Amino acid sequence: MRKVWIDAGHGGKDPGAVGNGLKEKDIVLAVSLGVKKKLESDYEGVQVELSRSTDVFLELKERTDAANKAVADLLVSIHCNAGGGAGGFESFRYTNASAASRSLQNVLHSEIMIALKPYNVRDRGQKAANLHMCRESKMPAVLTENLFIDVANDAVKLKRQDVIDALIAGHVAGIAKYLGLKKKEGKPMSNPNRDINVASPWAVSAWEAATKLGYFDGTRPGSPITREELAIVIMRMENKK
The missing domain is CATH 3.40.630.40 (Zn-dependent exopeptidases)
Known part of the structure; x- marks a missing residue:
């Protein structure tokens, strides 16, 4: 201890x-x-x-x-x-x-x-x-x-x-x-009490810009992203080059 x-x-x-x-x-x-x-x-x-x-x-x-x-x-x-x-x-x-x-x-x-x-x-x-x-x-x-x-x-x-x-x-x-402490297993990385439908104050402008560019659909700004969702974002960015 x-x-x-x-x-x-x-x-x-x-x-x-x-x-x-x-x-x-x-x-x-x-x-x-x-x-x-x-x-x-x-x-x-x-x-x-x-x-x-x-x-x-x-x-x-x-x-x-x-x-x-x-x-x-x-x-x-x-x-x-x-x-x-x-x-x-x-x-x-x-x-x-x-x-x-x-x-x-x-x-x-x-x-x-x-x-x-x-x-x-x-x-x-x-x-x-x-x-x-x-x-x-x-x-x-x-x-x-x-x-x-x-x-x-x-x-x-x-x-x-x-x-x-x-x-x-x-x-x-x-x-x-x-x-060198070890994180407890199963401990969520995000804050479970936050509203995932509301962007954090420091991220509002970036979230709105990314949504306007079509990288995101504008929903659930506070939700964790999966690898498959990230793949979609990457492909959307590739298609806009």
Whole structure:
């Protein structure tokens, strides 16, 4: 059983960054709870423990002491950023990080950016800093800064559930890849709760263009495609050359 420690930054009397009707502590808690649920639901042999599962305040030392006592295999501290500018996503490791922490950062950062690609989020890069959560953790540790609360364009994204879901999916994919976790058999790849008759917001324009070109018939945009359906699409594209 692999043990993952997820740290939702701030909480309680400490709201973290505040702006555009958002509080950092609320967003990172939602992402952290989502990561726990999805990771344990989708993968075998993994247990996720949380620094906090409710809106409570914890000192930094309390967080790392708990993670170290649990002998977790890795720690990810989840935050949102502030400070203006162009916004975006970035990740941090300790300035004198271990090779394992560097590896975790590489995989995690990459998978989160892949998940965020449909939303045109700026990649601010992988960075190093003397941060308590990364420095005092006795396991590979990375801190993620998930968009800017005080940048209007980022704040609009953070208010969307599909963006929150993408952040959750990116964290889960990165952790699973780093630990080499096995996906549970029979686990559906798509979201069973989505309406397959409605295109996702990020795909609407592409779906409409492909439909107008005759590649698709305009129905069931959210449905998984079979190989035989894909063959039909390919032949339609061939015939339009």
